[in-house]
Amino acid sequence: MEDYAERIVDRAVDLGCQDAVADVSVNRSYQIRFAQNQIVISNQWRETSASVFLVYDKRVVASDIKDLTKLDAAMEGLVKVAKASQENPEYAGIAKGPFKYDRLSFDKRIVDLADGSDHVQAAVNGALEEGARECAGSFWKYDEEHYLRTSNGVKGYDHRASLYLSIRALVSLESSGHGIACATRLSKFDPAKAGHKAGKIAALAKNPVSGEAGRYDVVFDPLILGSLIDQIGGRADAWSVMAGLSPLAKRLGKRVASEAVTITDDGSAESIGRRRFDAEGVPVRRKAIVQKGILKTYLHNTSTAKKFKTRTTGNAGLIAPEPHVLFCKPGDWTRDEIFEECKDGLWLTNTWYTRYQSYVTGDFSTIPRDGIFRIKKGEVVGAWKDIRLTDNLIGLWRNVVGLSKNVDQVQWWGEVSVPTFAPYALARKVGITRSAE
Amino acid sequence: MADPDLVDFAVDYARQKGATYAEARYEHQVNEQFILKNSVLDALYFGEDTGIGVRVLANGGLGFAATNSMAKADVKVIVEDAVRLAKAARRKDPIIFAPEEAVVTNWSIPQAKALSDVPVEDKIEEITHIDRELVDLKFKMPARYFQQGNKQIEKYFANSEGSRIKSFSPRVRLFYFLTMAHNGNVEQTSQNYGWSGGWEAIREVDMLRRTVEEAKSMQNSLKHGKKSPEGKMDLVVGPQVSGIAAHESCGHPTEADRVLGREAAQAGKSFITPASIGQRVGSPVVTVCDDPTVEHAIAFYAYDDEGVKARRRYMYKEGIINEFLQNRETAAILGTRSNGAARATTYSVEAIVRMANTFVEPRDWGVDEMIEGVKFGVYMKSFMEWNIDDKRYNGKYVGREAYLIEDGKVTSPVRKTVIELTTPTFWGAVDAVGKDLEIHHAGFCGKSDPGQALDAALGGPTMRLRNVYLR
Numbered sequence: 001m002e003d004y005a006e007r008i009v010d011r012a013v014d015l016g017c018q019d020a021v022a023d024v025s026v027n028r029s030y031q032i033r034f035a036q037n038q039i040v041i042s043n044q045w046r047e048t049s050a051s052v053f054l055v056y057d058k059r060v061v062a063s064d065i066k067d068l069t070k071l072d073a074a075m076e077g078l079v080k081v082a083k084a085s086q087e088n089p090e091y092a093g094i095a096k097g098p099f100k101y102d103r104l105s106f107d108k109r110i111v112d113l114a115d116g117s118d119h120v121q122a123a124v125n126g127a128l129e130e131g132a133r134e135c136a137g138s139f140w141k142y143d144e145e146h147y148l149r150t151s152n153g154v155k156g157y158d159h160r161a162s163l164y165l166s167i168r169a170l171v172s173l174e175s176s177g178h179g180i181a182c183a184t185r186l187s188k189f190d191p192a193k194a195g196h197k198a199g200k201i202a203a204l205a206k207n208p209v210s211g212e213a214g215r216y217d218v219v220f221d222p223l224i225l226g227s228l229i230d231q232i233g234g235r236a237d238a239w240s241v242m243a244g245l246s247p248l249a250k251r252l253g254k255r256v257a258s259e260a261v262t263i264t265d266d267g268s269a270e271s272i273g274r275r276r277f278d279a280e281g282v283p284v285r286r287k288a289i290v291q292k293g294i295l296k297t298y299l300h301n302t303s304t305a306k307k308f309k310t311r312t313t314g315n316a317g318l319i320a321p322e323p324h325v326l327f328c329k330p331g332d333w334t335r336d337e338i339f340e341e342c343k344d345g346l347w348l349t350n351t352w353y354t355r356y357q358s359y360v361t362g363d364f365s366t367i368p369r370d371g372i373f374r375i376k377k378g379e380v381v382g383a384w385k386d387i388r389l390t391d392n393l394i395g396l397w398r399n400v401v402g403l404s405k406n407v408d409q410v411q412w413w414g415e416v417s418v419p420t421f422a423p424y425a426l427a428r429k430v431g432i433t434r435s436a437e
Numbered sequence: 438m439a440d441p442d443l444v445d446f447a448v449d450y451a452r453q454k455g456a457t458y459a460e461a462r463y464e465h466q467v468n469e470q471f472i473l474k475n476s477v478l479d480a481l482y483f484g485e486d487t488g489i490g491v492r493v494l495a496n497g498g499l500g501f502a503a504t505n506s507m508a509k510a511d512v513k514v515i516v517e518d519a520v521r522l523a524k525a526a527r528r529k530d531p532i533i534f535a536p537e538e539a540v541v542t543n544w545s546i547p548q549a550k551a552l553s554d555v556p557v558e559d560k561i562e563e564i565t566h567i568d569r570e571l572v573d574l575k576f577k578m579p580a581r582y583f584q585q586g587n588k589q590i591e592k593y594f595a596n597s598e599g600s601r602i603k604s605f606s607p608r609v610r611l612f613y614f615l616t617m618a619h620n621g622n623v624e625q626t627s628q629n630y631g632w633s634g635g636w637e638a639i640r641e642v643d644m645l646r647r648t649v650e651e652a653k654s655m656q657n658s659l660k661h662g663k664k665s666p667e668g669k670m671d672l673v674v675g676p677q678v679s680g681i682a683a684h685e686s687c688g689h690p691t692e693a694d695r696v697l698g699r700e701a702a703q704a705g706k707s708f709i710t711p712a713s714i715g716q717r718v719g720s721p722v723v724t725v726c727d728d729p730t731v732e733h734a735i736a737f738y739a740y741d742d743e744g745v746k747a748r749r750r751y752m753y754k755e756g757i758i759n760e761f762l763q764n765r766e767t768a769a770i771l772g773t774r775s776n777g778a779a780r781a782t783t784y785s786v787e788a789i790v791r792m793a794n795t796f797v798e799p800r801d802w803g804v805d806e807m808i809e810g811v812k813f814g815v816y817m818k819s820f821m822e823w824n825i826d827d828k829r830y831n832g833k834y835v836g837r838e839a840y841l842i843e844d845g846k847v848t849s850p851v852r853k854t855v856i857e858l859t860t861p862t863f864w865g866a867v868d869a870v871g872k873d874l875e876i877h878h879a880g881f882c883g884k885s886d887p888g889q890a891l892d893a894a895l896g897g898p899t900m901r902l903r904n905v906y907l908r
Contacts, residue, residue: 031886031887033699033886035697035698035699035700035701035702036697036698036699038526038528038529038530039498039525039526039527039528040499040532040699041499041500041501041787042498042499042500042501042522042523042525042526043500043501043502043503043522043786043787044500044501044502044503044515044518044519044522045502045503045504045785046502046503046504046506046511046514046515046518047488047503047504047505047785048505048506049505059481060478060479060480060481061480061481061482061483062480062481062482062483063482063483063484064484064486065484065485066484066485066486066487066488066505067485067487067505067507074485077483078483081481081483081557082481084556084557084558084561085478085481085557085561086478086561086565087478088477088478088479088480089477090477090479115525117525117526117527134698134701136698136699136700136701136702137702138702138703138886166702166886167702168701168702170698170701170706173706173708173828174828178702239474239479242474242475242580243474243475243580243582243614244579244580244581244582244614244615244616244625245580245582245614319472319479319480319482352705352827353824353825353826353827354824355822355823355824356625356821356822357625357821357822357835357853358623358624358625358821359616359625360616360623360625361623363822364822365822365824365833366824367824367825367826367827367831369705369826369827386826386830386831388824388826388831388833388857413702413703413886413888414703414883414888433833433857434831434857435831435832435857435858435859435862436857436858436862436905436906436908437862437906
């Protein structure tokens with residue numbers, strides 16, 4: 001595979017390109033999907049392909065080459081396309097290597113895992129023991145190797161292997177809960193715990209009544225807080241800022257959250273998103289996006305960094321910068337203290353369909369799903385349904401008053417796009433709306 | 438095109454290995470994307486995605502495996518994977534597929550001007566030209582982002598029942614995202630247009646006119662827009678709004694896999710159950726259908742990814758829940774036949790139940806007629822923010838381009854009109870449906886795990902709703 005990466009870069013240079021990057025990946029991932037407490041389909045992928053980035057006279061072309069037996073023809077085609085394209089005056093090159101990378105190990109027991117059905121069963125059983133009737137979800141074994149080469153002297157290899165399970169447990173259509181399990185060591189993978197969590201929330205959410213609009217103090221479970229962290233980390237890349245797709249634009253150095261909030265990106269830390277380098281080969285590292293509520297940096301590749309007169313943060317993607325793994329720094333509250341401080345409010349456990357009316361102002365709404373609970377004097381007094389969180393992203397984060405000591409690693413379909421470490425959080429005066437009569 | 442013998446081999450080999458049913462789908466997708474941000478061509482993406490996916494039934498379980506290698510030895514390995522995985526499912530009740538006739542055919546979408554014949558320079562010029570026209574308007578637009586995409590999809594499908602289907606689908610898209618500012622206020626829009634066919638799309642969909650008109654409407658809204666009135670009033674919605682409502686609150690809840698809980702952990706379930714067929718969900722003038730056979734709509738197809746012939750499906754008929762979108766697996770569970778709704782984004786994922794081109798069936802009203810019949814209300818032509826809960830019961834659409842209607846006339850623009858209604862309240866309030874079917878609004882519909890963002894047309898006719906709460 002190294003040879004393929006070398007050949008792509010060498011061929012690009014031979015054809016006149018100034019910069020070239022090739023990331024040849026081998027994907028052997030495996031998945032089980034389940035529904036109604038049974039396996040509905042199992043999937044296996046066996047793919048070897050190359051992500052390619054090349055620049056010819058500031059003309060930028062990105063590609064995925066799937067047929068590596070026809071590399072030379074593919075490269076000639078890409079350079080031909082590049083020559084017909086237009087200059088990008090903002091393009092400022094790729095990082096200069098070589099770099100030294102942290103030594104990372106993967107769990108061979110994960111790579112060797114051929115059957116995940118016991119893990120699915122453990123999760124389902126956990127939920128059923130709590131009173132759930134119907135469980136659905138996905139189990140994933142991720143197994144990917146990456147061979148990176150660039151025309152600027154970068155050589156990198158990374159083998160990433162992890163396990164992931166997402167389970168939704170239902171007592172009825174409107175009484176459900178969600179649980180997540182993530183691990184990079186088989187011994188740390190606990191799908192039963194995820195099933196128990198989903199089942200407990202579902203059982204507690206029995207017989208929900210329609211909620212009422214208003215402003216409430218809200219306890220955010222780690223899964224839904226993960227979605228709100230994703231809205232910060234996922235909109236902190238410089239490309240989104242320039243495209244008008246981020247409420248963080250023009251806010252560097254300004255308050256975007258309460259002092260309790262520190263959000264970092266760190267692809268080098270232990271997580272299911274851990275990696276050695278970004279798409280340019282820059283070693284990944286920890287950086288605070290928001291520190292004590294102040295926006296400290298956008299996420300950059302070499303080109304966007306130059307435009308913003310700073311240095312790359314090691315977040316290059318194929319075209320635009322992207323977060324790797326997000327961390328919300330834990331607070332000093334216990335989970336119980338978070339709930340006790342919620343005198344008259346809600347506990348939200350999950351959400352989906354987050355959409356903006358204006359990315360500039362941050363006005364958005366998102367729809368809580370799974371358990372929605374009414375809290376009075378710190379206790380659950382009933383379950384709600386049919387509400388929507390309608391607020392402003394910056395305003396909501398400024399109203400966070402407490403974070404728990406413990407964090408969960410979460411990632412979820414569509415909403416939490418990268419692995420995220422999220423605590424419980426308490427926010428004041430969160431806007432809630434509902435359908436009109 | 439791959440060697441059809443290799444695809445046929447995969448099917449035969451799966452049967453040899455113990456599959457009771459097998460299918461193999463080869464795809465070759467040529468995909469180009471031109472990304473223009475603030476007048477700079479940021480990047481050009483060009484990719485060729487080729488591979489083969491094999492799905493089998495064995496011992497009552499379903500297994501799927503995919504590779505991008507066209508070597509026979511590698512195809513053998515994925516067939517063995519698929520059969521092994523299917524057998525490992527150990528289901529209590531076996532998965533079966535509803536019966537279908539074998540089909541041998543070859544279909545393609547005509548191109549007046551083939552995408553492969555259009556030089557890269559011309560494609561780039563199309564979006565840079567639109568961008569220049571916008572800049573020439575001299576409005577304050579701090580961010581402009583365009584993405585022009587072209588896809589050419591070749592497929593060869595074979596199954597163990599004798600179906601052999603070749604197809605070719607070219608598709609053209611234009612996406613734009615604009616930010617406009619005026620006196621400290623900001624308005625944003627995001628639009629996506631699509632066409633199945635060749636480069637004639639640019640002319641047929643008239644992308645330049647639409648973009649310039651939208652920019653002018655944004656400027657008008659920023660300069661003259663009032664706060665939208667709150668309370669119960671009449672509402673006229675344009676094709677884009679009727680289209681998103683049809684997609685979100687009719688198409689999704691009538692997907693049979695969602696009804697049956699197969700997507701419960703991701704895209705969710707549905708407020709509709711199998712027992713809901715025949716129940717009223719809207720007024721008698723509301724018929725919502727999904728039709729893959731609408732010529733040149735972005736999600737056109739003649740046969741689905743299980744080899745079933747496509748046809749128009751009537752999910753809501755005269756206000757009554759009438760029909761689900763089905764693939765062969767859901768149809769067998771519900772004791773019916775597939776109506777050809779199985780689709781996959783690429784060779785590397787299973788085909789599941791999907792919408793194609795979903796719209797309210799037009800009737801005979803003119804737009805002016807509908808507006809003339811409103812004493813006081815809002816005419817919402819387009820939206821920005823929208824969402825709906827996972828059971829598809831509580832929907833929200835916030836206006837981008839909207840106007841006040843006073844005494845039967847469109848008057849001043851209004852900003853951020855909020856429709857937040859239940860599905861039956863929304864569809865039950867419709868009293869008039871226009872004849873102005875507009876089908877080229879195109880979205881990406883998200884579903885499944887791994888996520889499959891699939892082409893879907895989201896257009897429709899103008900509609901009038903009576904006495905609904907807006908704010």
